[in-house]
Amino acid sequence: MTDGIDRPALTVTQFVRLIDEALVAFDGADVEGEVAEYRVIHGKWVTFTLKDERSAVGCFMPVWQLKVQLEDGMTVRAVGRPRLRDKGFFSFVLEAVTPLGEGSLKRAFELLKKQLADEGLFAADRKRPLPRFPQHVALITSRDAAAYADFLKVLQHRQGGLTVSFLHTQVQGEDAPRQLLAALEAANTQLQEVDAIVLIRGGGSLEDLQAFNDEQVVRAVASSRMPIVVGVGHERDVCLAELAADVRASTPSNAAELLVRSREELALEIRHMRTQLVYRVRDRLTAGRATSKRLVDILRGQVRGLQQGLAQLVRILRSLSPEQTLRRGYSITRKADGSILTRAADAAEGDEITTRLANGSLRSTVTARHYSAAAK
Template identity: 40%
Template structure:
């Protein structure tokens, strides 16, 4: 599925549903074509340099945050080490990491905030005015070839007016100069410059205007980056040359004006033809060439911006693959670490189980159990012996009740013959027979003199 087809056809009804990868691909294309390059100022958080050399972190403010990536080739040009909490000004493109569907900012430039804030405001205003057409070469006004009066909007005491007057006096002293004094630095500079510009347009007493000042820092030149001044320059009926700072300085006024001069002196040379015809011709050709080059550069910049928004550089695909590799490496390291933690936890559990089933503990438990059983056995033996003693005492008592000695103790006697045979009946006796009589205490002998056969009745005890 191509990017264009996924955007225009698939996914609009259930007969042609999008795949997840197709949706992410379309979303990435839309984000990258809509936001090919943006500036962002925010606080750094979660800075995490990867082993591959790429940087991953989050940029945030009080209400939101965004995931960011800065690849090794780009971050190698950064002259400082990022720290969490640092306020940064970054430039990059909005993209989407397709494998996970993560919206992110791919950063190609980073600097610490400060002057960066002024540069960011400069770039934002520059882009907005460019989109509105204020830089369009077709809207630029032409200059008269031989101006008679030139208006200069600048500080009456600065170096810029001195340089302009010196050049004009040398090249063409016949040109009349009208000075519209204005502050060129500070909070009141932009309103004063606008007021002077409006005055010059209202009076219509000169052929063209030069607006500018000498060089300075970015803060010093801020008045010429003011949006209201830029719109006043674009609305001017008189042609305007912007001559701000040195050759390396560029301001919003330079882009909006009908022409730009590198310095105030160069602006004076641009509008003052020399007395010699050759010098006049060269100045005209130079002016035309500058205008043509500026027009061509602006046209090429517009075309390049349009093409870059549609063309995805192979380096971006390589960056995405490198980021995907970093993600996979991070996931692998996380998996290995978690696996090691799980195995360590399982090993601890097994060690605990082994300790709980140690033979020493089992022996101690069995010894305690054996001791308890020994106590129970001794107690049971003692109870059993006591029961047997009691039973033996009862049996002995019963046996004693049947003992002949017991009978003898009640007054009875045991009679035996000479053969120690018990005499139970008188029938066993003969007259003159010697018998033995066993008493409870002691014994005696007797001789039978007579006997009787009468039986005794059982006596009640």
Template identity: 45%
Template sequence: MVSLAVTPKFSVSEFLAVINQSLEMAFGSVQIEGEVSSFKVNHQKYVFFDLKDNEGTVNCFMTVWQLRMPIHDGMRVVARAVPKVTDWGRFSLTVQSVQPVGEGNLRKSFELLRKKLSDEGLFDDSRKRLLPSRPQHVAVISSTNSAGYADFMKIANERWGGVRFSVVNVMVQGETAADQIIRAIEKIESLAELPEVIVLIRGGGSADDLSVFNDELLVRKLASSRVPVVTGIGHEIDTTLCDLVADVRASTPSNAAQLLLPDKQDMIRSIKHQLRGAALQTVRAIDTELELVQTARSSALDGWRQRVDELLGDVQSRIKLISEYDPELALSRGYAMIRGNCAVGEVIEIQTNKALMKARIEEYAERSND
């Protein structure tokens, strides 16, 4: 018995749906590397370009907000995309993300985005914020398994104590790293108690490794951060757009700790120096006061001596005056003192220098002052 195969029958839309479902099941998303050509942006919303190599070309479509690093014709990129057949029967890639490949292409993309953001004023010094002199609460965004994070924490703990660190562990390279860092910033900004500063840390690496810090959405997020940002990314020779937009850029993760936190040993030396200076000034002030006191005391003593002499002279004058009223002095001169009631018939007592006598008054009359 012969079996005849049944040929499936579809409408056009049904067929396209089956093909796209099959592509999705077979591939999901794919990464395709190629050279950009025919790049254009329509209505500031939609991006169209072709990816090509020596033997083939494929059409690509994405939205502007998905284009996180600038690309242009001739640039080699890797696109993560989902293959599909459009409603017009044209095979295309719906691109989810695109990343330049190679140091030269990364540099071109970097310069394009740098100019764009610079023209918007995102890198202006006027928008940079000052850091606290001795922060008490610091948020750290980094991979906690990285050497850069370890270096930062080691130096930070050596330089200053009593700092509270809120650490958010993220990927610092790879396709998802930029979004993880953006979510970390949002998490920090939602804290009930905002930290005084955010530190974004990444150790050294290749241009590809550091390209995540040239992501446009990440750079814009740092620019709008509610909290001042310090970056310590790569080595001293490395510069990313995150560095340019940060409030303070450190050359390395270790340098970020040095810029952020004071050195307690330097502080101790400074305090000791200030105390020595204060002690010296105090000694000098005391010496000056003593000199003034001694001068004033000498002047005062002279005044006191003069006053005492004056008082002594006055006392002596008073003593002389008083001595003149001494009754014994009057008796020695031949005078006598009479005691009693001076009236006729009364007995009175008479005292001379050498004798005491009593007598009766036979006659008494008032003496005239004439």
């Protein structure tokens, strides 16, 4: 009895459960503090103390939920709910932990880098070459990023006729790792006849680049079924996803340069092959004067092989010319001032326009404009 009011007594278990029920109803919390007494128990559970200058709370979570590497002294933000267990043990049950500050982020980066390197994820003998003449690539990035426009600009300048399947994702923020994982899975399993995957974004701070240092994303890059090239920002920005990729590009533009060779490079290779062909034939014929007919047959076979390779490269180079593009049914339309029209919005009704075809040209007057769904 207290203050004249009868109140039924609770057992200790009932009291603890009553408090725990009140804590369960609590909407969770984001708590920032310093990690201390970090431990992994039986490879299944993570425990540590989260503290500041005056207080401390015990934290608990399953290992599989921890997406970053931790150690004592790191400053983190912990997201979770408070609980009071049957034996009266109060703890903060976590759902996520994020390092805070450049120092903690850098340390988490180095710890994960060492772990993955020890597992061999960055080993050179795991790297695969990019296809010599890709026809279909999957591009993973944000449509709002400058990296998207930079990549396509360089790609179109170097080689036409390449199919690009674009998979839009966020490249930073809390949901970015999940979206990147989904896009990598789609590129590997849903797209048909993909020759290579390109994962790019612009540069940024270590915090901005966290999605490209996420352990699950890095492992997904390393396990890609298709050869993958990863390019991030500027050369000074190095992410773990780049180290796990088959090819690391210094920038998004460099990713396009590594993926397809320029017309000049193709022409140079053709000239080199032609020179090599001449030298080989000359050398072989000189030596063949003193050899048997069998050697002559071998030489003829090698010459045929080189000629076929040369013919293939010539066909490819010719297919890239503007004239060939026009013969395939494309056209170039110019305004009266000679500028090229690329959008319907750039022409007004009544404008005089000239369309160049593979054989001749047409002069027209704009009477109406129609827009595709993508142009709106």
